Amino acid sequence: MRKKFTYQPELHREQGLLTFFRRPGSLSIVIGAVMIGLFVVGALYGQFAYQLNLYPHSPTDVQYDRFDSPPASSFLRSLLDRREPFEYEFEYDYFEPVEGHPLGTDNDGRDIFIRVLNGASTYLYAGVLTVLISLIIGILLGSVSGYYRGRVSELIASYITNVLDAYPRIVILIIVAFISHFNLYTIMITLGILNATRIARIIAGTIESLKNTDFILAAKEIGLSDITIIGKHIVWYNCRHLLSIQIIYGFASVILIEATLSYIGYGIGEPLVSWGRMIYDGSGGRYPFNFVEGIYWQAMPPVIAIIVTILGLNLLGDGLSKRFNVKQTEYLL
Amino acid sequence: MKTARTILKEILIALLILIGTTFTIYLLLGQLIYEHDDEGVRTTPSFISIAVDYGDWVSNAVVKGDLGHSAAINRDVSEIIGYGFRQTFILVIGSLFVSVLIAIPLGVIAALRSNAWFVRFIIPGTYLFSALPVFLLAIFIRPFWVQHFGILDWYAEIPLSRMIGYYGIPIIILGIADGVVGEMVKHVREIIGGLIRENYIRAAIARSAGVSKHIVKNAMLPIFTIITSRFSYALGGALIVEYIFFSQGISIVALDALKYRDPYVLLAIGMIFSLLIVAANIINRVLTVAVDPRTRS
Numbered sequence: 001m002r003k004k005f006t007y008q009p010e011l012h013r014e015q016g017l018l019t020f021f022r023r024p025g026s027l028s029i030v031i032g033a034v035m036i037g038l039f040v041v042g043a044l045y046g047q048f049a050y051q052l053n054l055y056p057h058s059p060t061d062v063q064y065d066r067f068d069s070p071p072a073s074s075f076l077r078s079l080l081d082r083r084e085p086f087e088y089e090f091e092y093d094y095f096e097p098v099e100g101h102p103l104g105t106d107n108d109g110r111d112i113f114i115r116v117l118n119g120a121s122t123y124l125y126a127g128v129l130t131v132l133i134s135l136i137i138g139i140l141l142g143s144v145s146g147y148y149r150g151r152v153s154e155l156i157a158s159y160i161t162n163v164l165d166a167y168p169r170i171v172i173l174i175i176v177a178f179i180s181h182f183n184l185y186t187i188m189i190t191l192g193i194l195n196a197t198r199i200a201r202i203i204a205g206t207i208e209s210l211k212n213t214d215f216i217l218a219a220k221e222i223g224l225s226d227i228t229i230i231g232k233h234i235v236w237y238n239c240r241h242l243l244s245i246q247i248i249y250g251f252a253s254v255i256l257i258e259a260t261l262s263y264i265g266y267g268i269g270e271p272l273v274s275w276g277r278m279i280y281d282g283s284g285g286r287y288p289f290n291f292v293e294g295i296y297w298q299a300m301p302p303v304i305a306i307i308v309t310i311l312g313l314n315l316l317g318d319g320l321s322k323r324f325n326v327k328q329t330e331y332l333l
Numbered sequence: 334m335k336t337a338r339t340i341l342k343e344i345l346i347a348l349l350i351l352i353g354t355t356f357t358i359y360l361l362l363g364q365l366i367y368e369h370d371d372e373g374v375r376t377t378p379s380f381i382s383i384a385v386d387y388g389d390w391v392s393n394a395v396v397k398g399d400l401g402h403s404a405a406i407n408r409d410v411s412e413i414i415g416y417g418f419r420q421t422f423i424l425v426i427g428s429l430f431v432s433v434l435i436a437i438p439l440g441v442i443a444a445l446r447s448n449a450w451f452v453r454f455i456i457p458g459t460y461l462f463s464a465l466p467v468f469l470l471a472i473f474i475r476p477f478w479v480q481h482f483g484i485l486d487w488y489a490e491i492p493l494s495r496m497i498g499y500y501g502i503p504i505i506i507l508g509i510a511d512g513v514v515g516e517m518v519k520h521v522r523e524i525i526g527g528l529i530r531e532n533y534i535r536a537a538i539a540r541s542a543g544v545s546k547h548i549v550k551n552a553m554l555p556i557f558t559i560i561t562s563r564f565s566y567a568l569g570g571a572l573i574v575e576y577i578f579f580s581q582g583i584s585i586v587a588l589d590a591l592k593y594r595d596p597y598v599l600l601a602i603g604m605i606f607s608l609l610i611v612a613a614n615i616i617n618r619v620l621t622v623a624v625d626p627r628t629r630s
Contacts, residue, residue: 163353168606170569
């Protein structure tokens with residue numbers, strides 16, 4: 001019979017690798033952290049490789065032809081080759097993995113390898129931005145509605161939280177994307193505001209349960225300001241385990257929602273790379289996935305990138321929630 | 334009497350929330366409409382004129398049931414919306430049903446048999462599926478769906494098996510993807526796992542009395558709360574599934590309306606969606622108040 005895992009506080013005193021793996025959720029944390037490490041390294045490479053001469057193509061470079069363009073051998077031939085102006089856009093070519101393009105190029109003749117990694121950097125940037133906004137707004141709303149209970153400010157804060165929860169998210173985001181001409185900042189700020197409600201609820205709940213405990217009353221008694229009490233004693237010491245998980249899930253939601261929005265054509269705008277847009281282009285739009293026609297290499301890299309990143313974030317969040325949650329230690333992995 | 338008053342209060346709050354959401358959508362959509370001033374310059378309408386318009390729209394909608402007129406298609410909005418909405422509703426309800434059907438047994442098994450070897454694979458297994466966004470799963474399954482269940486001729490007699498697959502596969506995708514099942518399994522496991530360690534359950538086990546009745550009674554409300562909280566996500570996912578699988582539906586209507594700068598259609602869609610989300614919350618709250626006497630304060 002399998003031995004039941006129990007949480008043993010005395011194990012904390014030993015430091016070492018074995019101790020780390022014996023504590024709950026460690027396997028998820030390690031696997032998730034490796035995946036997210038890949039994501040971050042890839043994002044940095046995708047952003048800086050071209051500038052640092054590590055990789056010959058930039059994400060917006062257009063490769064015009066598979067082979068070197070043939071020299072115009074004669075005047076007659078150049079006359080025969082002359083095409084109508086509108087045909088020139090078909091001169092560049094998409095092609096499968098070859099030397100110099102490890103993952104091939106897309107419909108517009110751009111290198112897929114560097115585009116996937118550059119997309120990771122877009123999501124890293126957008127995710128950090130969104131998470132910061134949702135943290136700021138969530139902490140403000142939650143602390144106002146929890147700490148100043150029974151006043152007008154509390155009513156307003158909880159009203160805003162409830163209204164933000166009742167939005168059909170995708171409709172709002174599509175409208176905002178359209179109005180802002182697919183501006184990264186506007187979309188991400190909106191998403192951050194919509195994501196803030198979970199954080200606000202967590203903080204309001206924690207404040208509600210801790211409000212009349214001795215240490216908060218004592219902190220009030222010795223004259224600490226409200227900002228210190230909320231910021232240090234409630235948010236930092238008593239909410240950080242819950243907030244860290246919310247940060248990870250918020251980050252995952254940025255990738256999921258942005259990819260979905262770009263798939264239906266309402267994501268961030270062009271010079272920035274979006275995995276959802278790449279999948280849309282590579283899978284033949286709304287029509288069946290184009291494995292059959294043989295351009296499998298276009299859509300698969302971003303698909304794999306999304307799966308790896310989202311799985312990694314989920315595993316990391318789950319492992320952290322197990323590591324922090326002392327009450328519920330029975331479940332391994 | 335106390336229960337009735339609490340329920341009335343909930344409904345009042347819900348109405349206020351509904352006003353908040355629709356007014357924000359109205360403000361956003363105001364940016365879509367251009368007005369021409371005396372010199373013919375295009376400007377966006379001012380806040381006050383938008384607020385006045387909003388008042389008109391609300392009073393029309395409440396008194397006459399008139400949601401406005403679509404200039405682009407030259408039809409009433411309620412007509413356009415009603416056409417596509419039934420499908421969305423089937424998708425959402427069906428997908429919630431599917432995810433409950435998968436998640437609750439898995440969660441209960443994971444909580445009750447927490448030491449069994451297969452339980453260790455339940456949670457990572459659900460992640461594998463539910464880590465995928467809806468559209469990814471959908472585009473991988475769509476060719477198969479088109480080949481086996483796609484309906485080419487609506488006037489021909491369609492066999493029932495084909496019809497079930499035609500709606501069933503999108504419903505299953507919507508029920509599984511987007512982290513729904515993974516999150517539900519986790520919550521159900523926490524709820525049941527917390528319950529079976531309560532003293533009264535342990536006492537009942539010690540007395541060899543029936544436990545399942547108590548577990549069902551106490552776990553029902555939190556699980557229902559989780560289902561209603563998934564409702565808004567399911568609505569969002571239904572739009573994507575409709576966009577990928579079906580040629581008609583509320584999402585295609587919404588995207589077309591955005592393209593043709595047709596604000597009233599979008600406004601009506603947004604309003605119906607937030608109405609549904611709020612209604613789900615009200616049902617949840619009312620049920621909680623009616624069942625659980627501790628919440629009547």
